[in-house]
Amino acid sequence: MGILQKAAKIIFVSVPLILLGGCWDRTEVNDLALIVGLGIDQKKDGQIMLTTELIVPQAVGGGKMMGSDGGGGGVQTLARSGTGSTVADAISNLQEKLPRRVFWGHTKVIVFGERAAKAGIRQHLDFLSRNSQIRLRSNVLVSNGTAKSVFELTPPIEQSSAEVLRELSESKLLMRVTIKDALQMLSSDASAAALPMVKILPPEKGKKDLQTIAFIQRTAIFKKDKMIGDIDDKLTRGVLWLRNEIERANITVTLEGEKGNITSTMLRAHTEFIPKYEKGKWKMIVKATTEDDIILNGTKLDLLNPKYTKMIEKELEKETNERIKAALKKVQKEMKADIFGFADMFHRKYPREWNRVKNRWEEIFPTVEVIVKTEAYVRRPGVNSAPQGLPEQEVKQ
Amino acid sequence: MMEKGKISTAQMGIMMYPTIIATAILIVPAITARHAKQDMWLSPFWASLIGFLIVYIAIQLHQLYPQKTLIEYSEEILGKFLGKVVGLVFLFFYLHTSGIIIREYGEFVVGNFLLHTPLVFVMGSMILVCSFAVRSGVEVIARLAEIIVPVVIILILANIALLIPDMEVENIFPIMGKGIMPSLRGAIIPQGWFAEFLLIAFLLPYVADHHKGKKWGMISVTTVMLTLSFINIAVLFVLGGITSRFIYPAFSAVRYISIADFLEHIEAVVMSLWVAGVFVKIAVFYYALVLGTAQWLNLSDYRLIVFPIGFLLLLFAVWSASDLVELTHFLGHTSPFYRISIQLGIPLILLFVAKWRKRASHQKVTQQG
Numbered sequence: 001m002g003i004l005q006k007a008a009k010i011i012f013v014s015v016p017l018i019l020l021g022g023c024w025d026r027t028e029v030n031d032l033a034l035i036v037g038l039g040i041d042q043k044k045d046g047q048i049m050l051t052t053e054l055i056v057p058q059a060v061g062g063g064k065m066m067g068s069d070g071g072g073g074g075v076q077t078l079a080r081s082g083t084g085s086t087v088a089d090a091i092s093n094l095q096e097k098l099p100r101r102v103f104w105g106h107t108k109v110i111v112f113g114e115r116a117a118k119a120g121i122r123q124h125l126d127f128l129s130r131n132s133q134i135r136l137r138s139n140v141l142v143s144n145g146t147a148k149s150v151f152e153l154t155p156p157i158e159q160s161s162a163e164v165l166r167e168l169s170e171s172k173l174l175m176r177v178t179i180k181d182a183l184q185m186l187s188s189d190a191s192a193a194a195l196p197m198v199k200i201l202p203p204e205k206g207k208k209d210l211q212t213i214a215f216i217q218r219t220a221i222f223k224k225d226k227m228i229g230d231i232d233d234k235l236t237r238g239v240l241w242l243r244n245e246i247e248r249a250n251i252t253v254t255l256e257g258e259k260g261n262i263t264s265t266m267l268r269a270h271t272e273f274i275p276k277y278e279k280g281k282w283k284m285i286v287k288a289t290t291e292d293d294i295i296l297n298g299t300k301l302d303l304l305n306p307k308y309t310k311m312i313e314k315e316l317e318k319e320t321n322e323r324i325k326a327a328l329k330k331v332q333k334e335m336k337a338d339i340f341g342f343a344d345m346f347h348r349k350y351p352r353e354w355n356r357v358k359n360r361w362e363e364i365f366p367t368v369e370v371i372v373k374t375e376a377y378v379r380r381p382g383v384n385s386a387p388q389g390l391p392e393q394e395v396k397q
Numbered sequence: 398m399m400e401k402g403k404i405s406t407a408q409m410g411i412m413m414y415p416t417i418i419a420t421a422i423l424i425v426p427a428i429t430a431r432h433a434k435q436d437m438w439l440s441p442f443w444a445s446l447i448g449f450l451i452v453y454i455a456i457q458l459h460q461l462y463p464q465k466t467l468i469e470y471s472e473e474i475l476g477k478f479l480g481k482v483v484g485l486v487f488l489f490f491y492l493h494t495s496g497i498i499i500r501e502y503g504e505f506v507v508g509n510f511l512l513h514t515p516l517v518f519v520m521g522s523m524i525l526v527c528s529f530a531v532r533s534g535v536e537v538i539a540r541l542a543e544i545i546v547p548v549v550i551i552l553i554l555a556n557i558a559l560l561i562p563d564m565e566v567e568n569i570f571p572i573m574g575k576g577i578m579p580s581l582r583g584a585i586i587p588q589g590w591f592a593e594f595l596l597i598a599f600l601l602p603y604v605a606d607h608h609k610g611k612k613w614g615m616i617s618v619t620t621v622m623l624t625l626s627f628i629n630i631a632v633l634f635v636l637g638g639i640t641s642r643f644i645y646p647a648f649s650a651v652r653y654i655s656i657a658d659f660l661e662h663i664e665a666v667v668m669s670l671w672v673a674g675v676f677v678k679i680a681v682f683y684y685a686l687v688l689g690t691a692q693w694l695n696l697s698d699y700r701l702i703v704f705p706i707g708f709l710l711l712l713f714a715v716w717s718a719s720d721l722v723e724l725t726h727f728l729g730h731t732s733p734f735y736r737i738s739i740q741l742g743i744p745l746i747l748l749f750v751a752k753w754r755k756r757a758s759h760q761k762v763t764q765q766g
Contacts, residue, residue: 010529014525014526014529017522017525018522018526105662129642132508132509132512135652135653136649136652136653137652137653137655137661170658180635180636180639180653183639183642184636184637184638184639187638187639187642188637188638344638345567347571347574348567348570348571348574349570349571351571351574351575
């Protein structure tokens, strides 16, 4: 047998073997239902209702010629639900109602209904992280109503509610939590979590009821895996400071003896935590630093004067301090949920002392003395110096 | 000699790199994390001590019997009967271990990507490809490794770099909060992988510049150690306390990569190159097994038994565990002791006996003279 014949034989056998290995469970794209958003609700009888937002594929180009009335781009979405005793059960129920096989690889957003959140989210998160298709990077949120209502909307700007929530999450104005983050918070020493909470924006006049979006407005606080309450956006910013996650914020202050407001915007911010254990007392020093630009000057002050900048910095420090303290009061003293991860910080610095009290952490946490120190630096007054629209003689130098 | 190819010591070192790394980055980080927690990055350092020791033993034995492989010189050291028995133990060990490696590969591919593809098919096609490489001899495997390894290293470093935005450095603290013990306990599993460096005992006889064997062996152990430690650090920084909850933490971390909503879902690229790494690993084990078997049976050519042994490997891969849980349990509990006793224990005995024999015969010579 010649070498060519031999080679031909080997190729004949091996090429199909190598290439066809993946064809065994091949699935064509047009057999898949691409799920972008997943909502988990709990009904009164304890049953889980799962709502999925899926993309309705249309022929590229052809869709427009048919004159689709969706308004948005070429892609439309559809919400469909299934029920069952667990999420996985609900999926098989949902699958019965779908001609295509569900595919989770594009799931970007997971929303828990308020009742489901209060009943406990651990088993749902387990499902989400165990599934090999769902990504740990998907955003996790809580709805202040049902999760279903969020996905039934037809948002005017983005193509789907899931996309709206993903963009909002990633803007990091308020909390942003991925599955990974949620799992880390729940399995940490603190065993408390905070998830962003969404609310449906009331539609504008003349628009249909569903033509609106859900937006992130509050923060849901979890102890263990059960939601125990929620805080508003202002307190949430304080929480973000305490989690060293704050990225964007505008702070408005007034100076003593001056009429009008000054608003600054945050360029950079950083929070440092110094855990202390002294004489059986747990203490946490929180040092928050922010760098700001002035974006609005309603006073008559010429902001190029360093004296005024110093005054503004003082006020900014005071304001930040108050925000942080307000968040501490609500979350630490009232809700008693360690969503800041103080437990882990103490554990890292004082492993031995921590091990002695770890079982009593829930009692200790509200008694931890938190000393908040803030520092603010105004870097530049925007592109203006003296206040605009004011006669020269009225400007205070 | 059966194998006529010659490789360089550098090639040997390069071959050994994926031979250790390829499966050590799958479930080992999770098992290490379970014991060592935030000290998991230290464990590869302790584990590598075994690697250095085994390279040293293999080099010493090689210097005593420069032209022979492990199977051949164990016969010479322990005598015909005992030597054959030890050889058989080694061959069974390599048959079993290769089966497990192939199974690990299959479980990973089927568990994450080809969910409905039969395991046997995934493993069978890999064995088939490897058997072609093995039939072509050590030179071909070495050259394949030379092509694949740089890409694998670049890929690992690139992935770690891409994970930087998601890293939280404080996850590493407290360093040795509970003393040195957790990190040592975490090292028990990876040392089983470092023990696989004994494979150089099958390669050294075919190395052209064998006086450099020690240097390249040590370089190889060091790079493996650093790679494993880097991977553990990266995974720890990204996943923190939940690292041990994943079966394949490094892979879960790679799936988490997302740069600017654009560079994401890159695990398919990682996967394809990782398969190339596993290919080298299986090929090296397979080669050692086939060569050893041929030498044990005193065959004139090892090529004849490549395919039959490939079939046996497939059977062992299927038999090695009934499911992933059993496989992980074996790797996490029994295998470290199993591996160390055969890959360190027996060679150590061989070395002692060989040294003692040499000395005895030397004395005899001097007495007679």
